[in-house]
Each structure stands twice: as structure tokens, then as C-alpha cells.
Amino acid sequence: MVGVRVDGTTRLMGIIGDPISQARTPQAINPIFAGKGADIVCVPLHVPADDLATVWAGLKAMPNLIGFGVTLPHKQIVPQLCDSLDPLAARIGAVNVVRREPDGRFRGYQFDGQGFVRGLIAQGVVLQGRDALMIGAGGAAVAIAFALQQAGIARLVVANRTFDKAEALARAVNEATGTSFATAGAPTPESGQLVVNATSLGLNDSDPLPLDVSMLQAGMTVAEVIAKPEITALLRAAEQRGAAIHSGIHMITGQVSLIADHMIAALG
Template sequence: MTALTIDGSTRQYGIVGDPITQVKTPELMNAFFQQNGINTVCVPLQVAAATFDSSLRGIMALGNVAGLVITVPHKVRACALADTLSAQAQRVGAVNVLRRDAQGAWLGDMFDGAGLVAGLQAEVFTLRGQHVKQLGGSGAAVIFALLAAGVAALTLCDPNGDAAQAQVDRINAHYPNGPARVSTAPADLDGIDLLINCSPVGMQPGEGLPAPFTVFSPALQAVDIIMHPPETPLIARSRQACCRATNGRPMIEGQLAAFLTFFGLNAKESPCRH
């Protein structure tokens, strides 16, 4: 394996979020760069909401920053910083990657949903025909990708009921049979085959389940997209009930190939200098 060397020619990518200590994208991307001798590095950048616009505009003005990965809570706000949005980003109303093109313009795209679907399929989760409950309305990309993968219906639960309903209305406009709906009963799992937590509940020490669940059927599949801690209260409860369960790592791994393609990175890039 080629040693990682940073010099004046190193191209930089950043992952922007708040908090940022839980992210695994730098670990995966930097391993790829090192294995393939690519003179590029991905670094975590903690940016608070109060300084998001000014911070991102400053970072994007740096000549050797070629792209950014955007994570919570900035995915919606980052749309305004893109000169062009992909069709998927426009549908979802959020981005999780920004790329500078040869003319200096920035393109935004969204791979959260596609990454999760690819990761779950690699982990042999059943998607087609399933009835899904999603906690947290910020995961619109996940909803679109799940419906495209053939789930039968999706129920969205979010404390902001009006925003959740607007989200569902936008999604159903693309699907004539209206497979998405809003529920105010997040703990009700009757008829649910797949439970996905897209909320941040479970990330902080001492936080419990994202909803007051009681009994889990062993047939239930459970996903918590939180990366840290690796076993959230939801994942722990699911595994105790012998459910198929995973944290967000398959989602990140499922996105890696899409990120590298979007950024135009491959093993034929210029090797690291020593």
C-alpha cells in the first residue's frame, strides 16, 4: 500500500457537518486514495449552522478544494450554494455532494437513498413489496430510493407534521398510486416489514429509542442510519428480538462508488508524490 503523503499538489475534499466526529466517509475515501496512490485527501470539517453560508463560501473559494460531502444538518441549505442541481437533488430538495467543474461552477447531487438501497441489498435485506416505516422526515432521498426499489408502501413519522405532509405530497406527485403517507404514531409497527430511523435520536449518550416501541417481531428488519455509536438503542433492541438489523455503515459503503464517480476519481489519477 502506498504511504499517504500530503504536499502542495494534494487535491482536497471535505465532509461538512455538525457534529462531525461520527462520520466514516474520510476513513473509506482516504483508504481508497492510499490504496490507489491518488494524491488526494478527504478531511472532516465541523461547521455550525450559524456560520454555514459564510464558512462554505470560503471553503468553496479555495482553489485546491475539488468537492464536498454534506452531512447533517446541512443537506437542505447546501442546495442554495450549488450553481446546478441534478434531477435527483431537485426532487429531494437536498444535496449530499458538491463538485467543482472545469469552469469553476458547482454541481450538487444526492446519493443518500441510492447508497442505502445498494447497501441494504448487499446485506440481503428484502425491499421489494415491503411496508416501510421511516422515522425522520429529512430522509426524502431514502423515500424516493426505496419506492424506486419496489417497496409497496412507506409511512413517514416526524415531529413536524406539516413538513412531513408536504414531503409526502411531493413524493406522491411522482407516484400515481400514492404509496407514501404520514403517521403520528411512530411506535405502531402493525403491518410494518422494515423500520428505518433517519432521525438523530440515539446518537447522543443516554438517548433511548427514537419511539416508545414495545414488542419487535423477529420478522422485522431494522435500520438506523446513525453511524456512532455503532450499536444504537434501536439496533440493540432489534438484535435482542432476533431481527435483521444494521446501522448506517452499509449506507456509507453503498455510496462510496457513487461519490468517487461523481468526483471523477479512480485508480488512474496522478500518484502521490514522495
Template structure:
């Protein structure tokens, strides 16, 4: 029988770090398996999935941009979270050849926050920058953690619609992202017993993208600043936040966390992470 394998698909795909992540874990566990990258264009999605359905060695695939929504009509069922978010980043081939779509971005994003979220807080607020596909998963994930959300985008109406769709019923706020560019001199009240989070869920600040204009005066004392951008690893937002004394989380947290969920689905084993992903991070940053 052919070696079991999974892969990541997208257009483009050469930049994907998924093969590095999954193949390190496969090697550490000594699995007879492979993880590949496959360049699939939009007009080739249907043919790709039709071929893979018939391949008994294919365990499934991760889905990256721009296919996270386009694959939905081509698969047989959606996990409830993926259906709610409206995006699929993991497809699993079931034993009968049917395809199930999942979204592991939400869980991957939350993974480094679990310890803090397990605590009891008087109040929780997250300021989220961006209204694209990644923001959808993050809004859904944080709404489920009883957080008040402030969602900022270039189009506040789009941000409002996203909140109404994914986090209905909450007292959430939609604002113009330009609000955070202006100097902030708000006198924050006592934050003891509160949990504050600032998330860049946009591509702003990524290499080749426009900068993220953000003034640290908008960040409450004791906040965690989380940037999901992975290139560069230390974004200007994270550097500014650390210089101002805030705790930070980089984009590799979400990238590795979502991969860990997908790995278990593909290969039926927990990835080896006892070293706190130190070797993996070294490889990804090398």
C-alpha cells in the same frame, strides 16, 4: 500543482467519520490526493464556497448538518434527485469552476438492500421512523422502489406533507410515532413473497439523544430492521430486533455507501471494497 483534495464541511465537524473513510480508500488506491474536514459555520458558507471555486486543487466537498439545505442557493445547479429531495450532501467542482449539488444519501441507504430489491415481490412495505433530513432521502429512495410507505413522526401532519411532496400518488400512510411505542399484537397475514422493512431514520436512540420507544410486535415476520444511527453502532433497536430473530442493518451501511458514491465523483475512481469494508468498519468502530 497542489495535491487534489476534497473535504467534509459542517458545524460541528470533529465527529465526522468521512476523513477516515476517504483517506483509507485514497491510501489503498495509491492516489495523490487528500481528504480533509473543515469547520464551516452557517454565516461562513458563502465565503467558503466562493474561495473554493477559485481553488483548482479542490474537487468538492461532502456536506453534513446543518448545511444540507443552506448550500442550495449558493451553488449553480442541482442533480435531479438532490432537487427532488431538497437536500445536498455532496458538492462537485466542475472543470469550469461551477458547482453541482448531489444527494448520495439515497443511494447509500439503498446499497445494502439492492440484492433484496432486485427480487420480485407481491407486496413491499417500509415503516419509516422520523421526518427530518435523512428521512427525506429515504422516503424518496424507497418510493422509487415501489414500496408502500408508513411514515411515523411526532407530527403526523408533517409526515403526511412529506409523503405528498416526495412520494405523490402512492397509497402511503402517515402516523404518530407513538403508535410504535405501545405493545403491538397485530396478527400479520402470510408474508411469503413480501418484503417488509423497518427503518429508524431519526436520531432517537443515538448517544446523547432520547431513546427510541419501539415495540417489536409491530414488525412483520421476515422483516429487515435498519437503523441509520452510527453511535452507538449496535443501537437498542438493532439489539432488540436481533434478539427477536430479525435480520438487521446498521448505520455504517448508509454512511459507507453514500461515501462511496461521493468518492467516485471526487476522484474518478471506484473505492476499493473487495473485503466487504471489513478493515474500514474496524477503523470506524475502533
């Protein structure tokens, strides 16, 4: 990290996941910390799913660890380990940032949905009054569903390999918002929709596509949550079909400044 000073007073921010090689947060957030004069450095931490509880105890025992980001597959397990949850994280049931509070306790927060919507808006993607199809029902998907509802998306269809999980997500959003905004359905895009891949399919070249790309067409916007690679096989196929594309890197850039300020605030 050229230009970043690291010494014995530096506070650490981790980002935990399994795998972790795809993480883009460190390279995005470290320049922000440096630019704000905050003595914090973010580093990736490979935490296998089976070892999460063990690693968690170690993280909590490190006083110079200010907090950490959370990526797949931990987002829906971490709430059970946190000492407390921010109301939004509790509502969504998924955490993507944990911060050590002044009393030493770990509190879970959720920035995925805000970051995703901020990224779309920054790139000029129209949301108000538009229909959307989201593939996936994991931690990031739940946060995005709530954020899309708040951003003015008219109707959301949730498709997932396990249909019951898609139904549960749609029901949770509708009950929390007092609407009939979300429904569970098939991964079948319709004219003009915002199509969101909120699964991990696309991290590896060998992954299958999350939907039948022959149904994609001009007028649709196909958006990813995957930031590395920046252009996934789905986005390449969508572009070839004439659809507008939106890389998952924009979700990172949409939330990283929020997370940086959140961590800096913990310095007191």
C-alpha cells in the same frame, strides 16, 4: 492516514456537518482514493449551522478543494447555496455531495438514497413488495423515500415529530412518482416491516429512542442511517426483541465508491 501521501499537489475533499465527530466518510473513502491512485484526501470540517454561509464562501475560494460531503444539519440548506443542482438533488431538495465543476461552480448531488438501498441489498435485506416505516423527514429521509419507492417497497409510512413535515414528504414523493406510495402516520411498526430510523436520534447515548421499541418483533428489519456508533441503542433494543438489524455503516459503504468515482472524474 497511514499509506496516504499528502503534499502540495493533493486535492482536498471535505465533509461538512455540525457535529462532525460522527462522520465515517473520510476513513471509508481515503483508502479508495489511494487504491485508485487519485491524489485526493478527504477530511472532516466542523461547520456550525450559523456559520455555513461564511464557510461556504471560504470553501469556494480554495482552488485545491475538489468538493465536499454534506451531513446534518446542512443537507436541505445547501441546495440554496449551490450554483446548480443535479436533477436528482433538485427533485429531492437535499444535497449530500457538492463538487467543484470545471468552470469552478459548485454543483450539488445526492447519493444518500442510492447508498442506503445499495447497503440493504448488499446485506441481503428483502425490499421488493415489503412495507416500510420511516422515522424522520429531513434531507436523508427524503432521499431514502424516493430510493425505497424505486427499489420496490410496496408502501411507506412516514412518521415525524412535526406531522406537517411528514405529510409534505409523502405528498412530494407521491406527486413526483405518480403513485400513492407514501403516507404520513404514527411511528407504529407493523408485522414484517422494514423500519428505518432516518433521524439523528442515536448519535448520543442520552438521546431518546425514536419509537416505542416494545412494538418491535421478529420478522421486522430495523435499519439506521447513523453510522457511528455502528450499533445504536435502537439497534440493540431491536435485536433483543428478535428483529433483524442493519447498521447505518452500510449506507456509507453503499455510496462511498460512487462518491469516490464522482470526485475522481472531476480531476479530468
